[in-house]
Amino acid sequence: MIRDLELAFVKLHILYHADNEEVFGVGLMKELERHGYTIGPGTLYPTLAKLEKGGFLTCKARTVNHKQRKYYRITPAGRSLLDEMKGKIEELYREVVNGQ
Ligand SMILES: [Zn+2]
Numbered sequence: 043m044i045r046d047l048e049l050a051f052v053k054l055h056i057l058y059h060a061d062n063e064e065v066f067g068v069g070l071m072k073e074l075e076r077h078g079y080t081i082g083p084g085t086l087y088p089t090l091a092k093l094e095k096g097g098f099l100t101c102k103a104r105t106v107n108h109k110q111r112k113y114y115r116i117t118p119a120g121r122s123l124l125d126e127m128k129g130k131i132e133e134l135y136r137e138v139v140n141g142q
Pocket residue numbers: 055059073074077
């Protein structure tokens with residue numbers, strides 16, 4: 043159950059960061075670790091693929107240091123999803139954390 047809930051938070055982090063800059067797998071794993079989430083490639087890459095398939099992220103492959111790397115950015119649909127979720131996060135925070 044904790045994984046289900048954390049995965050939803052992870053998706054929100056991904057959308058947020060992909061809105062601010064180009065993101066890629068290893069960079070996201072480090073960023074998420076900083077937030078206390080231990081997400082392996084076996085979870086992260088399928089999650090990125092799912093967000094891309096849903097039209098919330100776009101992906102561009104580039105070669106960096108002889109390695110193919112996939113870079114992701116948010117799409118307009120991803121941005122409106124993120125905006126909608128911001129309202130829900132605020133509402134949830136108000137009740138669950140502040141008890142209001
Ligand atoms: Zn973050």
